[in-house]
Amino acid sequence: MSAFDPSVFSLNSRFEVDHLTIAGVSAAQLAAEFGTPLFVVDEADFKERAGQWKSALETAFGENAGTVYYAAKSFISKEIARWVDGAGIGLDVCTGGELAVAEAINFPAHNIEVHGNNKSEEEIQRAITFGVNTIVIDSFTEIERVSRIAAALGKVQRVFIRVTPGVEAHTHEFISTAHEDVKFGFSLASGAAWDAIAAIRSEPALQLVGLHSHIGSQIFQSEGFAVAAAKLIGLLARYREAYGTQLPELDLGGGYGIAHLTGEVTLNPLQVLTELAAVVKSACAAAEISIPRISIEPGRAIVGPTTTTLYTVGTTKEVELDGGVVRRYIAIDGGMSDNIRPALYGAQYMAILANRLPLGPTANSRIVGKHCESGDIVIREIALSADIAPGDLLAIPATGAYGRSMASNYNHVPRPAVVAVIAGEARVIVRREAIADLLALEI
Numbered sequence: 001m002s003a004f005d006p007s008v009f010s011l012n013s014r015f016e017v018d019h020l021t022i023a024g025v026s027a028a029q030l031a032a033e034f035g036t037p038l039f040v041v042d043e044a045d046f047k048e049r050a051g052q053w054k055s056a057l058e059t060a061f062g063e064n065a066g067t068v069y070y071a072a073k074s075f076i077s078k079e080i081a082r083w084v085d086g087a088g089i090g091l092d093v094c095t096g097g098e099l100a101v102a103e104a105i106n107f108p109a110h111n112i113e114v115h116g117n118n119k120s121e122e123e124i125q126r127a128i129t130f131g132v133n134t135i136v137i138d139s140f141t142e143i144e145r146v147s148r149i150a151a152a153l154g155k156v157q158r159v160f161i162r163v164t165p166g167v168e169a170h171t172h173e174f175i176s177t178a179h180e181d182v183k184f185g186f187s188l189a190s191g192a193a194w195d196a197i198a199a200i201r202s203e204p205a206l207q208l209v210g211l212h213s214h215i216g217s218q219i220f221q222s223e224g225f226a227v228a229a230a231k232l233i234g235l236l237a238r239y240r241e242a243y244g245t246q247l248p249e250l251d252l253g254g255g256y257g258i259a260h261l262t263g264e265v266t267l268n269p270l271q272v273l274t275e276l277a278a279v280v281k282s283a284c285a286a287a288e289i290s291i292p293r294i295s296i297e298p299g300r301a302i303v304g305p306t307t308t309t310l311y312t313v314g315t316t317k318e319v320e321l322d323g324g325v326v327r328r329y330i331a332i333d334g335g336m337s338d339n340i341r342p343a344l345y346g347a348q349y350m351a352i353l354a355n356r357l358p359l360g361p362t363a364n365s366r367i368v369g370k371h372c373e374s375g376d377i378v379i380r381e382i383a384l385s386a387d388i389a390p391g392d393l394l395a396i397p398a399t400g401a402y403g404r405s406m407a408s409n410y411n412h413v414p415r416p417a418v419v420a421v422i423a424g425e426a427r428v429i430v431r432r433e434a435i436a437d438l439l440a441l442e443i
């Protein structure tokens with residue numbers, strides 16, 4: 001039976017006798033005060049993880065440690081951006097909207113990196129005007145576009161190029177991004193990356209400072225990162241041979257895997273970065289180049305494990321399957337509008353009964369949402385207590401990344417609130433959408 005597992009829940013989550021608490025606040029109290037569905041962020045856990053990635057990068061790479069850029073797309077809000085800045089790490093943004101959050105709290109521009117495979121003129125202009133550290137160039141079209149806008153603003157913009165190094169990460173196809181047949185970046189194998197380097201070098205308003213690759217998400221095997229790093233270092237060596245100088249920086253992206261289910265592991269920052277540092281050092285030694293400044297972009301690995309979603313059970317039913325097996329459907333008050341990942345990628349989650357102890361036997365259960373879509377399944381198969389009934393609270397851990405950030409208003413469902421809990425205190429950091437917010441958009 002699915003039970004509380006400290007390795008999947010946030011650092012300050014406990015199962016106290018008969019109920020779940022997060023940073024000292026009970027799930028039932030959170031639900032009563034803020035409603036459900038509710039994203040509950042363990043604030044101290046977020047700050048701890050952000051700090052761990054920073055210190056792990058510094059320990060693993062020493063004087064060659066660059067910046068940890070938190071991937072805003074995994075989940076960003078003004079308060080989260082303050083925590084990111086407070087932890088002394090940077091921010092990776094992909095759109096004008098994500099940049100606007102950074103601008104709204106005066107996030108230090110020198111710690112911002114801008115991604116995106118189709119940045120608009122306006123987004124580029126705002127980023128350069130704000131003074132972002134680096135823009136990651138994703139296409140030939142963009143070389144001309146960024147260069148023209150920087151020149152018009154009288155600036156020289158630091159840029160990376162995004163390289164697709166031809167590494168297929170061992171993860172679900174839709175979230176692998178570095179094999180050749182993808183929309184992102186310049187192919188290494190085809191020579192496009194090499195041509196992009198030459199094109200950028202000929203633009204006086206662009207300063208090429210390094211290479212970037214991001215090989216995918218929810219990756220557990222560090223070989224993928226190692227192979228990508230070695231390929232990029234090969235390109236750095238070729239650059240030095242051709243141009244007589246070395247590009248000083250390398251950004252190896254994010255994608256570090258986390259546990260969603262009992263028995264899975266959340267990659268340990270120091271361990272994975274120490275392995276990466278060894279590969280980088282030996283590849284640089286073999287290529288006879290000096291070690292570049294190494295930056296990374298973890299998103300999920302920082303915010304994912306910190307957050308638990310609370311749902312209220314609304315209805316249940318039993319269905320007899322072929323062979324007489326019974327499946328118990330448990331419908332919750334959210335679903336694919338607050339967690340699209342199971343429907344989109346087949347992502348798996350676990351859940352526990354959060355407001356009381358389960359009584360009696362378990363049932364083969366399926367947790368479904370409230371949307372008009374048969375595929376609105378949050379957990380396909382889970383053993384849960386057969387007495388779970390309307391009004392009970394379910395808690396799904398490790399939902400901090402790509403949950404609220406990918407949330408939709410499908411079926412005109414308002415998006416859930418996000419509440420931060422720390423030391424027994426809970427406060428709203430993103431308020432719940434109201435029906436009035438939805439109607440306010442309409443003519």
Ligand SMILES: *Cc1c(COP(=O)(O)O)cnc(C)c1O
Pocket residue numbers: 071073074092115214216217218253254255256297298299300301401
């Ligand atoms: C999505 C993405 C990340 C973050 O990925 P996680 O799996 O959340 O760590 C980092 N960099 C780039 C370029 C991305 O597209």
